[in-house]
Structure formats: C-alpha cells, structure tokens
Amino acid sequence: MSAVLSAFFASPTVQTALAVGTVVAVVSSVVGVFTITRGQSFAGHALADLGAVGGSGAFLLGVSQLWGFVLAGVISAVAMEAIGTRRLEGRDVATGIVFGAGMGLTALFLTLDTLIGGSSNAAISVLFGSLFSLDSALVPVIVALGVVTLAIMTAIWRWVALETLDRDLAAARGVPPRTASTLFLVALALAVQLSSLSIGAILSTALLIGPAATALLFTRRLSTAAALAAVIAVVEVWLGCLVAFASFDWFGGSSWPVSFTIVAAVFLGYVGARTVTALRPFGHRMAVG
Amino acid sequence: MFAPYLMTAWAGGTIVAVVAGIVGFFVVLRGNAFFAHAVPHGAFAGAAGAVLVGVNPLVGLGVFAAGGAVGIVLLGRRARHDVVTALTLVTMLALGALFLSRSREYSAQVFALLFGQILGVSPDQLATMGLLGVCCLALVALIARPLLLASVSPALAAARGIRVTGVDLVFALVIAAATTVSVPMVGALLMFALLVGPPAAAQALTRTPGQGMALSVALTLGTVWTSIALSVGTDLPIGFFATAIGALLYAGARLAARRRRRREGRSRMP
Numbered sequence: 001m002s003a004v005l006s007a008f009f010a011s012p013t014v015q016t017a018l019a020v021g022t023v024v025a026v027v028s029s030v031v032g033v034f035t036i037t038r039g040q041s042f043a044g045h046a047l048a049d050l051g052a053v054g055g056s057g058a059f060l061l062g063v064s065q066l067w068g069f070v071l072a073g074v075i076s077a078v079a080m081e082a083i084g085t086r087r088l089e090g091r092d093v094a095t096g097i098v099f100g101a102g103m104g105l106t107a108l109f110l111t112l113d114t115l116i117g118g119s120s121n122a123a124i125s126v127l128f129g130s131l132f133s134l135d136s137a138l139v140p141v142i143v144a145l146g147v148v149t150l151a152i153m154t155a156i157w158r159w160v161a162l163e164t165l166d167r168d169l170a171a172a173r174g175v176p177p178r179t180a181s182t183l184f185l186v187a188l189a190l191a192v193q194l195s196s197l198s199i200g201a202i203l204s205t206a207l208l209i210g211p212a213a214t215a216l217l218f219t220r221r222l223s224t225a226a227a228l229a230a231v232i233a234v235v236e237v238w239l240g241c242l243v244a245f246a247s248f249d250w251f252g253g254s255s256w257p258v259s260f261t262i263v264a265a266v267f268l269g270y271v272g273a274r275t276v277t278a279l280r281p282f283g284h285r286m287a288v289g
Numbered sequence: 290m291f292a293p294y295l296m297t298a299w300a301g302g303t304i305v306a307v308v309a310g311i312v313g314f315f316v317v318l319r320g321n322a323f324f325a326h327a328v329p330h331g332a333f334a335g336a337a338g339a340v341l342v343g344v345n346p347l348v349g350l351g352v353f354a355a356g357g358a359v360g361i362v363l364l365g366r367r368a369r370h371d372v373v374t375a376l377t378l379v380t381m382l383a384l385g386a387l388f389l390s391r392s393r394e395y396s397a398q399v400f401a402l403l404f405g406q407i408l409g410v411s412p413d414q415l416a417t418m419g420l421l422g423v424c425c426l427a428l429v430a431l432i433a434r435p436l437l438l439a440s441v442s443p444a445l446a447a448a449r450g451i452r453v454t455g456v457d458l459v460f461a462l463v464i465a466a467a468t469t470v471s472v473p474m475v476g477a478l479l480m481f482a483l484l485v486g487p488p489a490a491a492q493a494l495t496r497t498p499g500q501g502m503a504l505s506v507a508l509t510l511g512t513v514w515t516s517i518a519l520s521v522g523t524d525l526p527i528g529f530f531a532t533a534i535g536a537l538l539y540a541g542a543r544l545a546a547r548r549r550r551r552r553e554g555r556s557r558m559p
Contacts, residue, residue, distance in 0.1 A: 041371035042323035045378070093489045096322035097539050100482035104532025107478065111526050202386065206379040213372045257390045263383035270376055274368070 025233035032212030046099035048204040056109035073189035210266035306513040310506030313488035327378035329477040334385030358461035486535020490542035
C-alpha cells in the first residue's frame with residue numbers, strides 16, 4: 001500500500017490533478033451550498049453543460065475556447081434570471097428552455113465545426129473530461145478563475161444569504177434582490193465553467209451538489225455548511241484520485257476513469273450521510289439537503 | 290422530402306411527438322423539467338453497458354431509464370427533489386463513462402444516443418416504438434385523474450386518499466417508457482426539448498387540462514414536422530431546429546399570455 005501511495009504522490013499527473021481538484025472542489029462546494037438552499041441545482045447542472053455551446057462556438061470563430069466557455073456561461077446565467085419567475089416550478093421550466101436552446105445551438109455549432117474542418121475537442125471532452133488528462137498550461141487560469149469566483153461569493157455573501165432566506169426581508173433591508181440573484185448566478189456560472197472545463201460536466205455537477213448536500217444534512221448554518229462541504233469535497237476528490245490510480249494494478253493495466261471513482265465517492269458519501277441521519281433518533285430529520 | 294427512405298423518419302417523428310406532447314404536459318405541470326432531462330440523459334449509460342455485455346442497447350436503455358426514474362422518486366421522498374435528481378444523474382453518467390472506458394470500442398453508437406439519428410430507424414424498430422408509445426399513453430390514461438390532482442396539489446390528493454408516492458412512481462415509469470421510445474431516434478437532447486418547450490407554450494395559452502393537452506400535442510407535432518422538413522432541406526441537425534422552435538414558441542406564448550392578461554385587466558375596469 002505504501003508503495004502505491006509513494007508512487008501516487010510522486011507522479012506529476014497526480015500532483016496537477018490534486019492541485020486543480022482541490023481548487024475546484026473548494027470553489028464548487030462553497031457555491032453549491034447556496035445553489036441547494038436556493039433550489040437551483042438544475043441551473044447549476046445546465047450551466048455546466050452549456051459551456052459546450054461557448055466552446056464549440058469559439059472554435060467556429062477561431063477564438064480561445066476558454067473564453068467561449070466563460071462567456072457562454074455568464075450569458076446563459078443572465079438569460080435564466082431574466083425569464084425566470086419566482087415560482088419554483090416556473091423557474092424549472094425557464095431553466096429547461098434556456099438549456100434546451102443552448103444544447104440545440106451546440107449541435108448546430110458542432111456540425112458547422114466539422115464542415116470547416118476539424119472538430120472542437122473541448123465540446124466533446126466537456127462531457128467526459130478527465131482530471132488525469134489536464135493541460136498543465138490551464139492550471140494558472142483555473143486557479144485565477146477560482147479566486148475570482150470565491151471573491152465574488154465573499155463580496156455578495158451577506159446579500160445572497162439574506163435573499164436566500166427571505167426575499168421580502170432582504171428587499172426591506174435594502175438588498176436589491178434582482179442584482180443579488182443575478183450576481184449569484186454569475187458566480188455559479190463561473191464556478192461550473194471552471195470545473196466543467198477542467199474536469200468535465202459530470203464531475204462539475206457532482207462536486208457542486210454532492211458535498212454541499214451531504215454537509216447540509218448535518219448543519220443548517222450556511223457558513224458552517226460551506227466549510228464542512230469544502231472539507232468533504234476535498235476528501236472525496238483525493239480518495240477518488242487514489243482509487244483511480246490504484247485500480248491500474250487491480251485490472252491488469254487499465255484503470256477506472258477518475259470521473260467515475262470521484263462520482264462514486266460523492267454518491268456513496270451522500271447516501272451514507274442520509275443513512276446516518278435517518279438512523280439518528282432525534283435531530284435534523286428534515287434538513288434542507 | 291417525401292422520398293421512401295424518409296418515410297420512417299416522418300412516421301417515427303409523429304410517434305415521438307404524440308408521446309412527448311402528452312407526457313410533456315404533465316412534466317411542465319409538475320415542474321419536473323430536471324427529472325425529464327436526467328432520465329433520458331442518464332439512461333444512455335444503460336445502452337453503453339448493454340453494448341459491453343452484448344445485449345440489445347434498447348434493453349439497457351429501458352432498464353437504466355426505469356431504474357434511475359424510480360430511484361429518484363424513492364430517494365426524493367425525504368430530501369430535495371432536485372438534489373437527488375442531480376446526484377442520480379451524475380452517478381448514471383459516471384457509470385456510462387466507466388462502461389465506455391471498459392469496452393474500448395468506437396463509441397459512435399453511444400454518442401448517437403445523445404444527439405439522435407433520425408434517419409437510422411428501421412421499419413421493425415418503428416413497430417417496437419409504436420407499441421411502447423401506445424403502452425406509455427395507456428398508462429397515462431389509466432392514472433390521468435389522480436395524476437392531475439397529485440400534480441396540482443399533492444396535499445389535496447393525499448387528503449382525498451390518493452397514494453401520491455404511488456402516482457409519482459407510475460409517472461416515473463411513464464417517463465422511462467417515453468425515453469425508451471424516443472431516445473434511439475431523436476436523442477436525449479431533442480427528447481428533453483420536446484418534453485418541455487411546446488408543452489410549456491401550450492400551458493401558457495390554455496386554461497383547462499383538456500385544451501392544454503390537445504394544444505401541447507398539436508404544437509409538438511408542428512415542431513417535429515417543421516424540424517424534419519428544415520433539417521432535410523438544409524442538412525443541419527434536427528436538434529437545433531426543434532430546440533429553437535420550442536424556445537420561440539415558449540417566448541411567443543409568454544408574450545401572448547401577458548398581452549391577454551393586460552387586456553382582460555383593462556376590460557374589467559369600469
């Protein structure tokens with residue numbers, strides 16, 4: 001076991017994966033706590049997939065796919081907020097319409113991309129991206145985007161916390177509700193673009209929702225939940241990387257995809273936490289997660 | 290445009306549109322858009338698994354669609370529905386990634402399930418689709434009244450003695466069946482767009498469930514037929530046209546509903 005561990009930490013691929021994975025895990029899970037309490041999991045997932053529109057569109061125009069991703073995410077976030085309604089069911093449909101239209105555009109761009117020759121790798125790899133095949137040139141950009149997202153979240157923390165708990169109270173206290181929720185969606189878009197670009201849309205949604213939902217089973221304080229979620233997310237990412245790395249030996253030289261092992265850790269963590277809280281005789285049975 | 294090799298596309302598209310129009314009406318009424326995205330999208334993992342063990346992909350698709358849908362309903366009884374949906378979806382997708390990495394075969398077949406291959410339907414597949422579609426609609430007809438009540442007000446339905454979880458489970462199976470009917474032909478992306486766009490437009494324009502369902506089927510049929518025609522005419526993907534038409538219909542219906550409300554508000558004033 002110790003031989004596997006020392007090989008694990010010595011590999012430069014793993015070092016990059018762990019560094020990026022940690023940044024993404026922390027940013028996603030902090031944003032995720034608000035995403036869940038605001039009931040915007042669907043928007044979070046849709047924004048992750050919608051990055052592909054920007055990626056394939058940017059390829060068509062010949063500009064950097066990275067900025068295509070970021071721009072598409074921010075535009076979709078603003079569009080969702082603009083047509084969204086206060087009723088939860090209405091918001092669900094609004095997200096679905098923007099999501100569907102965006103995926104349709106992706107299909108169009110991908111076809112046009114093949115017509116002009118070549119294909120946009122980013123749009124395909126966004127679905128099944130892998131933490132182990134990261135381009136190391138992307139690492140500084142990812143870290144910078146992560147810092148920007150966390151800075152936005154810190155700046156609007158009080159606004160969004162108040163607006164999440166009670167919209168009318170927030171308005172009475174002088175919080176502009178529309179601005180607060182739009183800024184939050186932009187932070188959400190940045191967080192999921194950053195993760196879907198680096199580790200794929202599957203993992204992006206898993207890390208956004210899973211650790212935060214697990215943490216919210218144990219506490220209802222937003223700040224405590226955010227800290228707990230960040231810890232859970234980092235542990236799950238490291239565990240997933242380790243299992244994926246070690247599985248290389250178990251199956252005669254073909255390892256399990258790292259996206260699968262991390263998602264498995266996230267899902268088992270959530271189900272385990274649900275079991276623990278269900279067995280607890282008293283306490284937060286009806287926690288928000 | 291009506292060449293013999295396109296006839297299966299027209300027939301299949303019509304089956305898909307009728308099923309999606311009816312099922313989509315309830316999806317929108319219940320606010321189940323995320324669910325309707327997760328089941329078709331996640332079920333592709335089942336097809337990938339079926340290819341791996343050498344079974345008909347349609348079986349894998351159906352099993353994963355049903356398993357995922359039922360799993361979401363059961364896990365969602367005591368937690369936020371959207372959270373459970375997201376986690377089930379990513380788990381199914383991650384399993385799909387695992388299966389794809391095991392099989393080492395060219396995964397074009399599986400990727401076709403995401404974006405669809407409307408010209409790739411054979412006549413005997415069409416028969417299977419039709420049969421599944423009829424089962425799906427029969428199931429909806431069977432539970433139509435309790436489903437309507439449970440969708441509009443779960444509390445009232447429970448007070449009337451309807452077992453809401455049972456209704457939710459049957460509806461989950463309906464979505465799974467609709468997925469299995471449609472995804473091999475139109476892809477997960479287009480299936481989701483049809484389940485949400487035209488039915489949402491229909492609901493913004495009508496007031497009774499009967500009218501809503503009828504308009505929903507009509508709009509979905511219009512969307513599918515127009516998209517097939519445009520796609521054949523321009524050689525661009527059908528998914529793009531169907532999603533764009535769906536979004537335009539919804540935007541138009543929202544505007545029309547707002548104008549109607551304003552006019553009625555004015556006429557009620559003395």
